[in-house]
Amino acid sequence: MALTDTDAPVMADAPHPLVSMARMLWRDKLALCAALFLLIVLFCALFGPTLLDDIATKQNLRGRNAPPFDWSRGWVFWLGGDALGRPLLARIIVAAQNTIMVAAGAVAASLIIGTTLGLIAGYTSKTASLIIMRLADVIMSFPSLLLxxxxxxxxxxxxxxxxxxxxxxxxxVYLRTARAEVLEIRERMFVQAAKVMGASTRRIIFRHILPVVAPTLITIATLDFAFVMLAESSLSFLGIGIQPPEITWGLMVSQGRPYLTTAWWLSFWPGLAIILTTLSLNLLSNWMRTALDPVQRWRLEIARKKP
Known part of the structure; x- marks a missing residue:
């Protein structure tokens, strides 16, 4: 059917997908605040060690366990000082790099490997699927933190x-999710049409199936980022994570544990950073689950239609 003159402006005015996502994010104020906070954390992780590493490692015993909100010591001591007189604010900013690096690296590696294995298990032979799923069962048989x-x-x-x-x-997590999605998508008409047209298995998987599965996996990865960050903090708190002189938020909480009754701020501020980052990731994950789902996206787009 040919386009009429009245149809052309409508198609021309269609916003870019990134613009549409930005508008939907602007309408959800909680998700917007979460995204802005995560951008601040990311900025601290990227540039914090370069700007504040010397300040964060410099000891000053006169400022030992300095209380927070002591304006006379400068802005780096707004959150107080630790047991060696090092400013907590600077150390939290510097520690963001290792905390985010571990979580991002673990999520990216598990996402890539798990998705690849899930695509293979869901679309190829039953033998390959059986072997891959048994491997996943072996990994899941051990509690993740204990392993x-x-x-x-x-x-x-x-x-x-x-x-x-x-x-x-x-x-x-990603292996089972990807496999379950592929088992349903492989029976859809567009996949069958690609197969009839002679498309190779690799092309069908990565060109036709993966783009449909990707939004679900990205949403899970956003939520899983918070879980991995908490797991890293737990390992550092137990003393088997990253060791000094390297530093993470979980290690800072562990180092402040002996002073909980006399200097609560040593553990409180890095713990608050963990809580706020985890909460922001959960809020953003909930928004992404709605924004990336064509069936649920109207909940975020309906505000634009109101006069």
Missing amino acids: AVIVLYMLEPAVGNLIIVLAITRIP
Whole structure:
């Protein structure tokens, strides 16, 4: 059917997908605040060590366990000082890099490996699917935190080892989700049409199936980022995560534990950073689940139609 003159402006005025997503994010104020906070955390992770590393590591015993909101000591002591007189605000900003690096590395590795295995298990032969699913069952048979504790006791508690261990424990999440999605999508008409047209298996998987599965996996990855960050903080709190002189938020909470009755701020501020980041990730994940779902997206778009 040919386009009429009245149809052309409508199609020309269709917003870019990124513009549409930005508008939907603007309408959800909680998700917008969460996104802005995560951007601040990301900025601290990228540039914090370069700008404040010297300040965060410089000891000053005169400022030992300095209380928060002491304006006379400068802005770096707004959140107080630790047991060695180092400013907590600067250390929290610097510690964001290791915390975010471990969580991002583990989520990215588990997402890529789990999705690839899930696509193979869902679309290829039953033998490959059986082998891959049994591998996932073996990994899931061990509690993730317990498996990380056992492995890190045998390996050096370095950043790389921590990323590998946490990534292995999260692979089954993406593997099972991707496989379940593929088993349903492979029977749809557009996949059958691509197969009839002679498209290769690789092209069908990565060109036709993966774009449909990706929004669900990205939403899970956003939520899983918070879980991995909490797991890293738990391992650092137990003393088998990243070791000094490196620093993470979980390690800062652990270092402040002996002073909870006399200097509560040593553990409170890094713990608050963990809570706010986790909460922001959960809020953004809920928004993404709605924004990326064509069936539910109208809930965010309906506000634009109101006069």
